[in-house]
Amino acid sequence: GESVGLHLPTLSVQEGDNSIINCAYSNSASDYFIWYKQESGKGPQFIIDIRSNMDKRQGQRVTVLLNKTVKHLSLQIAATQPGDSAVYFCAENIWHGSSNTGKLIFGQGTTLQVKP
Amino acid sequence: DAMVIQNPRYQVTQFGKPVTLSCSQTLNHNVMYWYQQKSSQAPKLLFHYYDKDFNNEADTPDNFQSRRPNTSFCFLDIRSPGLGDAAMYLCATSRDEGGYSPLHFGNGTRLTVT
Numbered sequence: 001g002e003s004v005g006l007h008l009p010t011l012s013v014q015e016g017d018n019s020i021i022n023c024a025y026s027n028s029a030s031d032y033f034i035w036y037k038q039e040s041g042k043g044p045q046f047i048i049d050i051r052s053n054m055d056k057r058q059g060q061r062v063t064v065l066l067n068k069t070v071k072h073l074s075l076q077i078a079a080t081q082p083g084d085s086a087v088y089f090c091a092e093n094i095w096h097g098s099s100n101t102g103k104l105i106f107g108q109g110t111t112l113q114v115k116p
Numbered sequence: 117d118a119m120v121i122q123n124p125r126y127q128v129t130q131f132g133k134p135v136t137l138s139c140s141q142t143l144n145h146n147v148m149y150w151y152q153q154k155s156s157q158a159p160k161l162l163f164h165y166y167d168k169d170f171n172n173e174a175d176t177p178d179n180f181q182s183r184r185p186n187t188s189f190c191f192l193d194i195r196s197p198g199l200g201d202a203a204m205y206l207c208a209t210s211r212d213e214g215g216y217s218p219l220h221f222g223n224g225t226r227l228t229v230t
Binding site: 034036089102104 | 156206
């Protein structure tokens with residue numbers, strides 16, 4: 001299954017299928033991006049990150065793709081499992097010059113529901 | 117092993133009664149953040165500390181203040197909570213790597229205002 005557009009709130013997939021969650025970011029100067037998973041009642045949990053000098057990065061069952069031309073980020077989850085059910089947020093790092101560090105701005109989340 | 121610890125997990129306060137939320141970390145990270153997350157929304161950055169330097173977001177209400185007495189601890193003070201301040205408050209930390217370090221979040225404090 002695949003989410004389309006920034007504001008699609010829910011993606012429902014069958015267990016074992018691949019999932020694709022999409023995100024559009026706002027700032028063309030952003031150079032670092034992170035995907036977080038948030039389960040109910042918990043804080044966001046780091047999944048995978050990517051710098052702007054890359055267009056693809058793979059982790060365990062997850063892949064992040066970055067298309068800087070259209071400011072688009074996607075998270076692919078292979079063989080989706082019930083434990084993957086959560087809200088997924090993309091976040092872009094915006095450089096904060098006065099503090100000489102970055103600050104993370106979150107996009108709207110996508111709820112992933114995995115059907116057994 | 118909890119690395120970013122927020123206390124309490126649930127906090128109930130009365131309208132207008134000051135409340136303090138606390139965060140501690142065992143990661144020795146020099147950057148600490150406070151985010152506000154309302155139901156079904158993305159976390160919204162309130163402010164962050166780079167070491168002892170405080171950096172406020174332009175749209176953070178004056179009602180929200182923060183203190184960081186040392187590397188390990190950071191506090192969020194809400195001086196006069198309103199009903200609209202009911203939310204999950206998330207603390208996060210990161211290393212200073214020029215902005216290329218992921219944030220590590222605690223499990224948040226859910227604030228209810230009655």
